[in-house]
Every structure is written in structure tokens, then in C-alpha cells.
Amino acid sequence: MKKMSLSVGLTAILVLFVAVTLLNNSYLNPYRLDLTENKVYSLSQGSKNILDKIDEPVHLYFFFSDKTSEGLTQIRSYAERVKNLLEEYELYSKGKLKLHIIDPEPFSEEEDKAAEFGLTAAPVGGLGENLYFGLGGRNALDAQEIIAFFDPNKEEFLEYDISKLLQNLIEPNSIKVSIITDLPIAGEPQQPMNPMMMQQQRPQPWVFFEQLRQMYEVEMVASDAESLPADTDVLMLINPAELSDELAYSIDQYIINDGSVLAFVDPHAEQQMNPMMAANSSNIALSEFLAAWGLEFESDNIVLDSMSALEIRMPSGGVGKHLAYLGLPNQMINKSDPVTSQLESINGASFGVLSAKEDASASIEVLLSSSENAGLTSSAVYSTLSDPKTLFNHYQSTGEQYQLALRVTGEVNSRFKDDESKQQNGYKSRSTQANIIVIADTDLLADRFWVQKSNFFGQTVASAFANNGDLVANAVENLGGSNDLISIRARGKFTRPFIKVKEIEVAAEAKFRTQEQQLQARLQETESQLAQLQNQQGEGGALVITPEQEAAINNFIQEKLSIRKALRNVQHQLNQDIERLGTQLKFANIIVAPLLLTFLLWLFSLAFKRKKLA
Template sequence: MIQKKVRPVFSRAVFATSILVLSTIAFVALNTFSTVGFQNARLDLTDRSLFTLADGTRNMVNGLREPITLRFYYSEDVVTEIPALRAHAQRVRDLLQEISSASNGNVRVEEINPQSFSIEEDQATDAGLTGVPLRTGDKVFLGVVGTNTVDGREVIGFLSPERATYLEYDLARLIFSLANPEKPLLGVVSNLPLDTGAGGLLLAMEGRSEPFMIYQELKNSFTVDFLEQDFDRIANEIKVLALVHPKPMDPQTLYAIDQFVMRGGRVIAFLDPHSEVSLTAGPAGKPVQGYTEASNMPELMKSWGVEMNPNEVLADKLRAQRVAAGARQRRQLTDYVLWQRLLPEDFASDDPITAPLDALHTGSAGILEPTADATTIFTPIVQSSPEAMILDLERVKSAPSPDDLLRAFEPAGERFTIAARISGPVKTAFPDGRPLADDEEEVPTALKSSKHLVESIDDANIVIFADSDIFDDRFWVQVQNFLGDRIAVPTADNASFVVNAVENLMGSNDLISLRAREPADRPFTVVEDIRRDAEEKFLAEETRLQTRIDETEARLAALRAELPEGAGAAALLTDAQEAEMASLQRELAEGRRALRDVQGDLRRDVDALGARIAFLNMALVPLLVGAVWLVLSWTRRRKRATRAQAAGRSVMSADTNTGAAS
């Protein structure tokens, strides 16, 4: 009996076309739904949640007592052919929308497109925004004007892409300033030209001063009040006093600081056994007049339960920064153990000042230790790595080369404290009261009304950092000039530490979680270890060969000294002397050749390491993908072959059964 073949209702072509049409409809519907339904949805897969609104921002906008309006001026029509700027502007727009959504209506965002020769363009210019001119004659505006319900107004003139990693902090600081128009008062005592830069008053009078960028950050958050370096009393309005590399202070000034702490005042001190920033040359080629190379306050430090040896400087091999090796070296960079790049494992993870930091750059820092009879609690918040040692100050002042420091380096095998928080009860450093000045017979009448305190009213809260070079712009920031404005692009969190510490001592923590949210510098630690080991071997071999060359040259010089003077002196050499001199000259040439080979081998090792890393980065993943594809292809072919064999056996079995039945 012959069975009729049943034809399908739809042909394969119709079925395929239907599937294609339905898939297209589903794709369009899904995209439309996701655009509308998930407009504000975000999936942040970065290591430190760099694109997720921080808790500090959420707390701030949720706690606003009055509405704030942010006007976002963006020349959208002009930047259509500038993809990078358009992408950055989109991120600004997204972040503003997230802030508005998280504020429960407290932050209103208005977007304005200031087209050329329009009223909106005039408004943007009048508001203080910076228009970047293009070759077409148009101007690009990308800034924010924030206002509150009274007369408060804050402006970000241009949201530069170079500060993209600080975008949330810049916007949050603008909102914070509008919500808190009265900035806290910060007292500052310093012998560094924080407000003028290395140019000092001379350039400041000419309008060409360049203040330290950390000082600019402090001014953005606080009202900074510089105190004279000799004073009798600190005003009650000052709650936090910053001592930034102060000059040696007289007993009356030290007493005023002592009583400030007794009354509950907070102190952050930056002291230094060897301040490199104070030695920075100004326009005249000399440091600022009145500079001091070192700073310390042993009398007050003792009463606070901490000490810093003025003759000790920290060196750290594991955290050494890379510097130029010198013109006579065959490699470009080398480790400089006196300058450190400290990493998160060197910071106290449970302290709000240091917990969010990624890196700190320090130079010739000091070492802090608790005193034996301290009544306070000494808590390290910044430390060296275990591969650190103590150098004598005079050795540092002799300006040894980076390689000389590496050759003589002997790690102590312990961490040394660079910054510490001091807390707990404090006793006065002046139990007998205010000391009299040389020209005084009794305490001035204006000071007699002040009660002398022998113990602190409340537990002290003091932060001490044994380095002043943390303020040096060269150490931590690249300053770029953008249409007359100075834009800071940090390479370390030095400013974050300083402002975090002041805000923490002031009692404000909302901005701390934002300030250091830039992408962390994530070095190839394995590569760094390999490089460090290679350089260590190179230096050891170089030292051995150089010693051999020096000894050979000394023997040659001694041999030549035995010869009489005159042109025919060489003819008076004995056969033994002539053979020895020839041998020494060959040995000298061989030593110099070996030294060149060692220097070349180091460079070749570094280049080979770079080539291997480049291969792993570029070729390994494609090779792995290709290998997986080959395995899958081979597996699929095997399955097809197995199915074909099974089908063949079924057909043969059916034919056999049919033949048997017939």
C-alpha cells in the first residue's frame, strides 16, 4: 500500500516570511517599551560604581529644605559633529535627570539650547557661562546655572570633559553651596604661599598669581581666614584651625592654639622635616622670602601624645614614584624612594577621611609616633608600605641620586605612620598659664578675661600629617588653562584628603563620598614587581661592574705612576709590566662592554615584557575565541555525522523489514 505524502498548509517561504515579520514587530515593540518604561534605568558594571549616584548625593538632595533650579545650557545643534563632546553632554544630561529623580522634586532641571544670536545665548553669557568658539564662528555652551528661592546663584562655566570623572562631585558641590549659602569658617596659619603660589606677593600685585589648587578647593567649600603667624587668641567663630607648615611660633602663639584645643576646637596640622614645596623657586629663581625648610611643634605635640623626629625622613621602595633617571643613564625612568604614591591598602578603611581615597602623593615625609605617656588615642590613617626605611635628614639634604638611594636601601620590615588621628582627653602644654613675652610684665588686660583651661572640655579631634608637599601642585595635579580658566585634572587624591579632613572635623560628611570617585589608577602589580626585580638585579650588577672598572683604572694609574716622565717612558716597561698593562686595558674594555650589555639587557627585558603584554592584550582573546569556535564546529560536525549514521541505519532497517514482508 502506497501512502500519500501530506503537504503542509503553509510553504516554507511563507512560514519564514511570517517569522521575520513577527520578529521585526516584536523587536520594535520591545525597543519602544524599553525606551519609555526603562528611561531612567541604569546598569553600572564598573568596579567602583562610577556611574551610580552616590549615597552622599542622595542624602544631600533628599535633605534640601528649599527647591533648587538647575539650568543646563547645552548647544546641542552645534556639537552634532563633535562626538566626544556630544557623548559627554549626554552623560551630564543623564546625571542631572538622576539627581532630579532622587530629589523628590527638590531639584528642578531645565535644559536650554542657546542658539547663535539668540536671547538664550545672551542669557548664558550674562550668567557667566563660557562659550567655546568653533571655526564656524559658533559658540558651544555646556554649563550649569543653579539658583535657590532667594538670591543665591552658583555657576559652572563649562563642564570640561577633562573633569568628567569629577562630574557628580562638581554638581553636588554646586547644590550644596546653594543649600548652605553661609560657608563654614576655616582658620589657616601657614608659611607657604597658598593664596599666591610660588610667585609670592610680587606676582599677586601684578594680577598673575597662581594659588595652590588645594587652596582653591578649600575656598570653594569654606570661608578661609588667614591668621597672622603670631597671635594671642583664636576667635570663637573658628571651629577648625589648619596649620600648614607654620614657621616656628613663639610661646604666646602656641598657648593660643593650646587653649583653642582645650575649648573644643579642632586642628589639622601639616608638619614636615624637609619641605620641598617651601624650596620652590619663584620668578627671581629663589624661594619666597621668609621660607622655612622644616616645621614642627614639639611642645604641643607632646601634650597631644604624638611626636615627629625632625631628623628622620621616610623612604619607601614599594611605593616609590617613577622619576627621570638622568641624562647619563641608559634608561629613562627609575624609582625615587623619597617620593611615594600611597595606595588604598596604606589607608585606614574605617576612617571617613581616607576610606574613599585611591592614591596620595607625598615627598620626603616625616614619621609620626605616639608618646609613651600619652592620654590620647593615636590612630594611624595613612602609613607606608612594609618595604620602608628611615633616612637621616642630612643624607636627604645631600641630594643623593635615585639609584644611590636604591643601592643603599634596607627595608625595616614595618609600616611607618605618615598621618594619624588624635582623639581623647588632652592636658594643656602650659600648666602655669600663658607665658609672658620678653617685653611683658603681666598678661595683657584684653586676655585676662579668658579662663585658663588645664584639660580639654571635650575629647580632642586632631589630624596630623607629616608632610607639607601634599600641597604642591606638581605632586598631584595637572593644571590646564582653558580660555583663561585654570582646570585641575588630578592624578592623586591630595586635595580630597585635605578637604575631607576639614569637612570631617567640621562635622559634614555628605561630600566626602563623592570627592574621590574618579577611576582608580589600577596598575599592573605583577608587571611592576617584575620591573622592580629586574632593576634591582641591574643595579647590583652595575655596582659590581663599576667597582671592577674603578679597581682596574686604579691599578692602571698606579702602574703609570711608576714610569718616569717623558715621551720614551713606555719603552722602559719591563715585559711583565707591559703584559700587566695590556691585560688591565683589556679587562677595562671588557668591564665597560659588560656594563653596556647589562644596561642594554635591562632595556631589552622591559621591551620583551611589553611585547608579551601586548600579545596577551591583542592576540590571546582572538585566539581563544577561534579555538572555542573550532571546538564547537568540530562538535557540531560530529553530531551531524552521528545523526546521519543513525538515519542511515534506520533506512536500512526499514528496507530490510519491507523486503521481509514482501
């Protein structure tokens, strides 16, 4: 009877398990609980807003070489996270987004499809096999976008990249960039050329400008125009000296109506065609805009930094550091913002200083900064220097990191808020969704600071040695997206470090490092004394050792062996605490947790029986 009851119970448990599994897969699959700290398995509100805009079905094709990736644990783990996140997109879309998971096996139609999308085929193994790990998307008009390969190093921006792909499929319109500047970026001079220069080669477009024209629709706007183009997606303001009143008002209302701006200001624009303009580029045209955005710009100061100073050929001959020519390394670039996250170096000259005003209501984030060894010099003094070596006479580190580029989002005021005479019909005084990036240098746009040009079969080829062009392109792409896309930030890595283990490692090293150093010192002293005794020689070169010396040598040898054993024990102890923690975790997971769960179930069953008997 007991055996029958046991078998019936086990059968009932099995049936209940299958029923619960079917119920979960059929009805509860859309409902999930994300308990991770950074919600890496959940969609941000920006991504949800993008999915809500889908009118016609969009198909996503996730290609991952399952068999080829066997043994690549990190890639497979990341692929599982990508798949889970894509499934979240599909679930939230309620049928408007169709996800297809494809394993492109070698020489299959699926592999041909991956190649058709243009995904990266990463060679793995010694048999010429290719690993595909990318995403292709198509909308109802057969327009397509891809992520060629999911780079685990960009894990923090996984959601951003997927949402950007969807944004491009849902709203595939090209970004329109309007540019206002006095710099000769388009290759044509902004003023009549001197007749003596007519025989010289005409100025060429700057490389960053050529790249923008290849990727986006670009229109130059004169500083005396009456308004901005109506279809402007991103406005670039590159240190204009003057703006007409009508254009200034048009720019102001464009920003207040949630327009996106990439602005460059400079205390000393070295690329100006007119040297007097370079020396006096005080940003009068943009100063009032900056104040309305909640920013302060020190136009009379230039940042000097010995830590990031670039080496140049000096006018007096030889090579030396130019304290105002800065090469910002990885550590001075914000790695948590999509615009700058993948940049490694930015080169520029005569940077100014940006800061947030005390009454600023917008959210302000630092994108580029100096090192803590930076100092300041007057822009008036800088403009009169002929030899960069003399900058060392004006340099003194303040121990402060200066802000060289800022992102402004949220609430900003109109420049004409207190000027009723300029407020026309439809005037708005405040924006709550401003998207502005301000960079305190224009020289970083110049070719000589980030590209090297060479002639290749009659064609000019530009090879980048810094990420200046990437900075501009990333900013335009980011600002040209919707507010939903811009709002998506890094969500944190899926892989979490063992913080407790790291703390134990640090504590263990601090505890045993002193002992190890003492033992090493004793070992060196013992080996030195042993060598002196063994090198003692008598007359004729024969080695003469007294019984006392022989006993001392034996003692030194024994002590040497003892010290080496103690060193091995110290090194073993460095890992002992970590191993102990691992054992404790295994014990807790394998024994304690199941016992605790069993005990709780037993208590629950007792309570159930008592209730039934009552």
C-alpha cells in the same frame, strides 16, 4: 475567526503596552533600581543630606549642545549619564530642585544664556560651532555657581562636583581659614629684623598664602593666643614650634567638636628664618596631637628617594640629583581622593614619615607616598651636610613605600583625655567625625619648589610648574565643606572595560608570542643565508651559481614565503579568540535570550490555561 482573534490579541497587547508606559511615566518614574556595580546612577547619602537642607527653590540649568555634538559618541554618552544623575537629584528633592535641560543652538537665546553663566564654549568642527556641556545653578538670592564644562576625565567625581555646586548655593558663606605657624608665609618676619637688613627688600608673602587670601577669609593666629577664632572653618597648623596651653586646649576641643584641620609637620623645615629652628624642628607642639589622632611621625628621619629626586644646581658646580628634594609624580599621588585626584606632581624637601598607630580607631588614607626605591637618613646628619652629593653615602633603598601625607576621618581622641587638670566645662573627650589631613613637609609651601616668578610690566607673575598650590587649595576647599560633601568619594566610571576580552587578549598573546618569535628568528636566518648565496661572485665579478645553489635559493625563497604566511596566520590568531567571543555574545543576545524568553512565556501561558480549565 482565528484572524479576528489574532487581531484582537495584537490590539490588546498594544493597548496594554501603552497603558503600562503611561503608568510608568506617571506613577513609577520616582522608583528606580540601580544594578550597576558602583551605583553610578544612585545618590550617596551625603548628596541626599545636602538636598534635605534646601529651604527655598534652587534652579539648575543643564546646557548640552545636542545637534552640535552629533558624531561625538563619547561626549553624548557621558552627557546622558550627567542628565540621568541630575534627574536623580531633582527626583529626590521632591520639587525643591528645578532642573532645566537646555540645548544652546548657535545664535539662539539659549546660547546667550549659556554665555551669561560663563560656561565654556568648546569649538568643534570646521564651521566655528561651539559645544556647550556645563551646568549653571541659581538660588533664591540670585547667587550662582557653575561647572563650566563636564570633563569626561573627571567622571569618577561627577557626583562630588554637582553636590559641591549645590552646597555652595544652599550655604554660600565664605570659608574662614585660621593659620598658626612660625614660618614667614605672610611676608612679615616673626621676629624683629636685624638693623643691617633694614635696607634690604622686605619679605614678600608666599604665593600659596596670597592665593588663599584671594579665595577665602584668612586670619593669622599667634602661637601665644588664648583661643581660636570662633568662626573658624578650617584650621591650618604649619609646624608651630610652641603653643600656649590655652590655645592648645582650644585647638583640641575645636577638633573634637568636628573641626577640620590641615596640618604640616616637618623633620627639617628648611624655610625657617632661624637656621637653628630648621635643624631642631621636632614638632613638639604637634606631637601629642598626632598621637591623639592615631598617627606616628618619625621626626628624626628624612626620606631619600632616587626615583623621584629633583635635579638642582650643586654648590660645587654643575647639576645633580638631590636625594631629599623629591618631585612626586602622578604614580605616587592618590587618584581616588578628591583633594589629590587631579594633581600631577608635588615638589618638596626633607619629607618625614607618617604611619598609623596599631590602636588607631580612625579611618586613615594615604594621599602621598614615596617610591619603592626610597630609604631614610637621620635628620641630625642631614642638617650638617653642606653638599647634597654626600647624601648618596647615606642612601640605601629599603624597598618600602613611605607615607608622606595622610587623611584621617572618623574617631579620634582628645589630646587631654588623660589629663583631668586641663578638662574644663563642656569638655569632650572624643570625636566621631574628625576631618584631618596631615602632610609631612612644610617646604612644599615655599615658592621655589613650585612657582617661577617673573616681572611683567612692573607686576610680579608667578607661573606654577608643580601642583603644590592646588594641593593646599583643594584641601582647604574639601575640608571647608560639610561632612556630607567630604563623605562623597569617587563612584567609579560609567564606562566599564571589557575585562573578559582583556583576559583573552593576554592569554592569546602569551600563547602565540613564542611561536611568532621563533618564526621571526627563522625568517631572519633564511634571509641571511639567501643573501650570502646571492652575493657569491665568480672571476671578473660575474655571478656564478651552481645548480645545487640555485635549488637552495629556490628552497630558501619558498621557505621565506612560507614563514611570512605563518606569521600572518599567527597575527590573525591573536584576534580570533576575541572575534569568537563577540560572535558568541551576539548569538546569546540575538537568538538565545529571545528564545529563552519566548519559552518561558509559553510555559507561563500553559500554566495559566491549565489553571483556567481547572
